[in-house]
Structures are given as C-alpha cells and as structure tokens.
Amino acid sequence: MTDLFENKVLCKNCNRVMNRGYTIKDGCKLRFLQCPKCNNRIYHPLDLREYEEFCRIRNKEWEVKLRLVGNSFCVSIPKEIIEFEEQFQREINNIIRMTLEEPTKLSLFLSKRKINKQSKRG
Ligand SMILES: [Zn+2]
Numbered sequence: 090m091t092d093l094f095e096n097k098v099l100c101k102n103c104n105r106v107m108n109r110g111y112t113i114k115d116g117c118k119l120r121f122l123q124c125p126k127c128n129n130r131i132y133h134p135l136d137l138r139e140y141e142e143f144c145r146i147r148n149k150e151w152e153v154k155l156r157l158v159g160n161s162f163c164v165s166i167p168k169e170i171i172e173f174e175e176q177f178q179r180e181i182n183n184i185i186r187m188t189l190e191e192p193t194k195l196s197l198f199l200s201k202r203k204i205n206k207q208s209k210r211g
Contacts, residue, residue, distance in 0.1 A: 094133055100124035107131070117143055146173060166197070174199045 098107045107122035107129075117140045120133040146169055156163045186198040 094120060094122065098122050098131070100127060100129050102127050102129055114140060115143070115147070142173060146170065171199075 094109060099105065100107050103124055103126045105124055105126050107124050109120065110123055111118055111120045113119070117136070119136045119140060122131045123129070149169075151167050153164045153167070183199075188196050188198075190196050
C-alpha cells in the first residue's frame, strides 16, 4: 500500500500542491503536508496515532521490584513500554543503554535512533 504522503496533495483552501515536512514533538517525529500559501497543515495519521499513544503512557508511573540475580540487579520493564517502542520490539537480544543522570535517577534508552531533545515548534 502506498503512503498517502507519497502523492501530490492539493490544499483544500487554495488548490496548491502541499509540501512535505516534519517536526519533532516531545521526541516523536510528526510528518506533515503544508500549503505554501495558507500554511494549512495536515499531519500524517500514523504519526499522530503514535504520538497520542505516547502521550497516554508518557507520565505514567510504574512500581517494579529490584531483584538480585547473580552479581546484578534486575528490574522488569512493563510490557506496555516495550510494545510502544515498535522498533525495539522487533529485535531480539536488544541492548539497552543506561546512564545514571542524577544520584537517584537512572535513564534507560530503548533504541539507538537519535532524536533531538529539543522539540522544534513549527
Ligand atoms: Zn492553502
């Protein structure tokens, strides 16, 4: 199936061919079509859906137990989080990067893809 965004789409207001672009919002890539004349913008429906899904779980808090396994401590990552990050889910034996950001804050990175921390507004 071809992506709607691979076609020429005309602005419903001005009948002009819309340009493709994207913006990064809270770490999510949102592709859009934009009219060069009236700036009417249409976001890609799949990207919007993914962003909404992300918003749904973003500030959710989980309580997980810390377990000692051999010489390491283990925590379980909720399935909901792994399932959201599709790219991560597809690969087996994933490597998770982690950094101790603050004395009590541990960050986990689920994929290698780089996304600007600052969100561009546009
Ligand atoms: Zn227009």
